[in-house]
Amino acid sequence: MGSYLSFPATQVEEIAAGLSQSGVRFLWVARGEATRLQKAWGGDRGLMVPWCEQLKVLHHPSVGGFWTHCGWNSVQECVLYAGVPMLTWPLGIDQLHSSKVIVEDWRIGWKVKEEAWMGRERVAGIVKKFMDCENAEVKEIVQFRTIANVIPPERLKAGDFPGFYEAVMTEMESPFEQLLDQLQPPATAIIGDIEVRWAMGVGNRRNIPVAAFWTMSASFFSIYVRLPLQFSCAIFVIFCFSFFTIIIFL
Numbered sequence: 001m002g003s004y005l006s007f008p009a010t011q012v013e014e015i016a017a018g019l020s021q022s023g024v025r026f027l028w029v030a031r032g033e034a035t036r037l038q039k040a041w042g043g044d045r046g047l048m049v050p051w052c053e054q055l056k057v058l059h060h061p062s063v064g065g066f067w068t069h070c071g072w073n074s075v076q077e078c079v080l081y082a083g084v085p086m087l088t089w090p091l092g093i094d095q096l097h098s099s100k101v102i103v104e105d106w107r108i109g110w111k112v113k114e115e116a117w118m119g120r121e122r123v124a125g126i127v128k129k130f131m132d133c134e135n136a137e138v139k140e141i142v143q144f145r146t147i148a149n150v151i152p153p154e155r156l157k158a159g160d161f162p163g164f165y166e167a168v169m170t171e172m173e174s175p176f177e178q179l180l181d182q183l184q185p186p187a188t189a190i191i192g193d194i195e196v197r198w199a200m201g202v203g204n205r206r207n208i209p210v211a212a213f214w215t216m217s218a219s220f221f222s223i224y225v226r227l228p229l230q231f232s233c234a235i236f237v238i239f240c241f242s243f244f245t246i247i248i249f250l
Contacts, residue, residue, distance in 0.1 A: 016041040018123025024131045058082035065130055070095040083144030087112045147175040173198040
């Protein structure tokens with residue numbers, strides 16, 4: 001529920017009671033309240049702890065949902081790396097916008113709180129409904145799936161870019177195909193960076209259309225769109241000429 005902002009004690013109590021009454025197994029990082037809440041509401045289905053390694057927890061196959069305050073780090077971990085549907089309870093500032101994006105734009109979660117106060121019955125009801133895989137509304141949530149991390153950690157990109165690039169080109173294809181085998185309903189399109197050339201081969205073998213995009217950097221794009229048209233075209237021509245000259249030279 002975040003590092004800085006927090007709920008009133010009475011609301012924390014209602015959330016804990018509602019989670020317990022929902023009948024859903026849950027893990028709650030409750031910080032200083034963990035011991036007290038565990039004794040009062042943990043039971044045999046709930047575990048309250050002061051801290052956890054969140055990304056590892058989100059990656060666990062038993063996790064079916066993530067109740068979040070919509071801090072941006074948590075949103076990125078959930079969307080980019082874990083692919084877990086979210087229940088959002090934004091507390092303020094940018095979290096309100098992040099919740100809107102999650103619920104309305106990306107359609108990968110529900111908003112928990114629509115009113116100022118949430119009683120335990122409301123908490124129990126929405127958690128139970130959210131974790132019901134047969135619920136029609138749950139089935140409409142866009143599902144994210146990820147493959148195992150087979151490329152070097154993010155921090156090694158700058159130090160070993162050739163190794164990173166080689167891993168992307170040689171190590172990702174097999175787990176990606178395994179992921180496609182697991183998807184139900186089956187994938188109907190593949191969208192990827194034009195550099196990931198093996199995606200086109202996968203699409204051809206499986207008769208799935210592939211859309212490949214050239215992802216220019218934000219800085220290059222901002223320069224391109226702000227210059228007059230004739231300069232933009234000139235820069236584009238020079239770039240293409242330089243690129244192909246280098247390719248031919250190599």
